[in-house]
Amino acid sequence: MSKRNYWLDLFTGVTWNEFKDAGGMISGYRKSRWKIVQKIKPGDYFLCYLTGVSRFIGVLEVVSKSFQDNSPIWSDEEFPCRLKVKIIIGLTPETAIPVHELRDSLSFFQDLKSPHAWTGNFRASPTKWKTSDGETVVKALLEAKVNPVIRPVDRRKLAYRPKAIKAKIGSVTVPEKIEETEEQEIVIKKSTDHTEIQWLLLKLGSDMGFDVWVARNDRSKEYSGKKYTDLRKLKNELPLQFDDATNKTIELIDVLWLQGNAIVAAFEVESTTSIYSGLLRMSDLVAMQPNINIPLYLVAPDDRREKVMTEVNRPTFSKLSPPLSEICRFISFSGLKDQIVQVSSILRFLKPEFLEELSESCELEDA
Numbered sequence: 001m002s003k004r005n006y007w008l009d010l011f012t013g014v015t016w017n018e019f020k021d022a023g024g025m026i027s028g029y030r031k032s033r034w035k036i037v038q039k040i041k042p043g044d045y046f047l048c049y050l051t052g053v054s055r056f057i058g059v060l061e062v063v064s065k066s067f068q069d070n071s072p073i074w075s076d077e078e079f080p081c082r083l084k085v086k087i088i089i090g091l092t093p094e095t096a097i098p099v100h101e102l103r104d105s106l107s108f109f110q111d112l113k114s115p116h117a118w119t120g121n122f123r124a125s126p127t128k129w130k131t132s133d134g135e136t137v138v139k140a141l142l143e144a145k146v147n148p149v150i151r152p153v154d155r156r157k158l159a160y161r162p163k164a165i166k167a168k169i170g171s172v173t174v175p176e177k178i179e180e181t182e183e184q185e186i187v188i189k190k191s192t193d194h195t196e197i198q199w200l201l202l203k204l205g206s207d208m209g210f211d212v213w214v215a216r217n218d219r220s221k222e223y224s225g226k227k228y229t230d231l232r233k234l235k236n237e238l239p240l241q242f243d244d245a246t247n248k249t250i251e252l253i254d255v256l257w258l259q260g261n262a263i264v265a266a267f268e269v270e271s272t273t274s275i276y277s278g279l280l281r282m283s284d285l286v287a288m289q290p291n292i293n294i295p296l297y298l299v300a301p302d303d304r305r306e307k308v309m310t311e312v313n314r315p316t317f318s319k320l321s322p323p324l325s326e327i328c329r330f331i332s333f334s335g336l337k338d339q340i341v342q343v344s345s346i347l348r349f350l351k352p353e354f355l356e357e358l359s360e361s362c363e364l365e366d367a
Contacts, residue, residue: 006134009046009060010125013093013158016050016057018074024087026069027060028079029126036126037066037081046085047129047137049122052157052360055096059138060085089141093158095148097140100356105136115295116327119361152342154335156302157360193271197299197333198254199223201267204340205257206233207347210264213238213256246288249281257352263294264352270300270308271333279311282328286320295329295352297359302332312362329359 009027011019019027027046029037040062048058064084073079091097099118103109107130108121121127198214198221205212213235214221214228221228228234238251239261250256255267268278282296300308308330311317317324339358343350 003131005041005044006129006131006137007040007044007046007126008122008129009048010051010122011048011057012051012160013053014076014160015074016048020090022073024090025084026073026082027085028073028082030077031080033124033126034066034068034081037083039128040066040083040126045088045134045138046126047134049099049125050093050096050158051122052160053093053096053153054099054122054357054360055093055153056099056102056137056141057091057093057096058087059089059141061088089138089145091141091144091148093153094150095144096151096153097137097144098151098357100353102136102140105140106133108133113291113322115293116329116361117322119329119363120326122361123363154338156332156334160305193301193333194254194269195221195223197269197271197336199226199228200336200340201255201269201299202228202231202234204347205255205265206231208257208350208352209233209348210352211235211258213251213253213258215254216251218254242289246285249284249288253281253285254278265295265297265355267297267299267331270298270304279317279324283317283320283324286322286324286327290321295355296327297329297331297355298362299331299333299336302334305330305332309362309364313364325362325364328362329356330362331355331359 042062042064044062046060046062047056048060049055050057062083063086066081066083068080069082070078070080099106099122103118106118108118112118121129198218202212202214211233212231219228235258238247238256239258241261242250250263250266253266254269257264257266266282268282270278278298282298285292285294285296298308298312312325312328335358339354343354
């Protein structure tokens with residue numbers, strides 16, 4: 001009997017439901033993936049992964065050779081390169097396994113060049129995986145099927161329907177000056193949003209036991225009558241060992257969580273009409289310290305998610321080494337607020353890794 005291969009199969013919450021509603025018998029891919037799809041053989045396994053919530057939800061066995069068909073199954077794309085499959089394991093989004101629960105067992109989490117470098121393995125499907133990684137995922141999913149663990153899931157992420165962001169990105173660079181628009185009339189309101197989120201991040205980090213840093217030019221701010229400087233864990237100086245130029249950039253990042261001399265997480269809050277300032281700080285940091293190993297997060301309103309993804313993937317930032325999209329992750333305002341409510345009783349026991357499930361990758365799926 002020939003060796004079984006394991007392939008990553010990416011779904012959104014929407015496409016997973018559409019796959020099941022159509023009988024759960026056909027897995028499909030874009031036309032550009034045809035050469036790869038032809039390499040998949042009956043008996044191979046698909047490892048089904050929900051993007052957005054970063055969870056493994058099932059295993060499919062391939063039961064046919066590849067073929068092309070345009071019969072409607074999915075509402076947003078045809079995915080004409082197809083294979084017949086049968087569901088071996090099918091969990092729910094709530095019982096699906098967060099990828100980070102397997103980080104000690106999966107090869108691509110080892111020796112990371114940056115905290116989010118693992119996301120490069122979830123950029124396209126189908127993608128062939130190492131047999132050892134495939135077997136690890138299948139074993140974990142079988143266990144989850146027998147002994148399910150319920151974990152809350154963000155329903156908005158499951159309902160998200162990605163647009164063809166790549167089509168919007170041209171060979172343009174960040175403008176030196178941002179043109180004024182009518183949207184600037186709401187900047188005052190957005191500024192208040194920025195202050196609220198900045199405060200929540202500072203308070204969250206402090207409650208988790210970390211030292212926290214707020215951008216030097218924001219130290220005098222307050223939210224709802226609470227001064228930033230009243231936070232017991234707020235640092236007056238950064239214990240950094242970088243050169244002066246790098247230090248000046250880091251000092252202006254909206255929020256930092258620190259443990260000793262190490263930066264545990266860095267957050268840029270983007271709520272005004274432009275998201276360039278935070279991106280430029282992040283890109284400057286990467287350009288000056290390409291080996292820097294700091295988890296970076298862009299925090300923005302839900303309705304600006306598309307904008308964030310588009311801008312992070314501009315050529316200006318994609319040409320960095322590593323690309324900005326590889327090391328930055330997105331957190332929505334609503335997701336952050338909801339998570340703080342959910343974990344309020346266990347804050348001091350939390351590890352910063354919980355941000356991985358709260359956030360989502362800024363990398364675009366390959367066409």
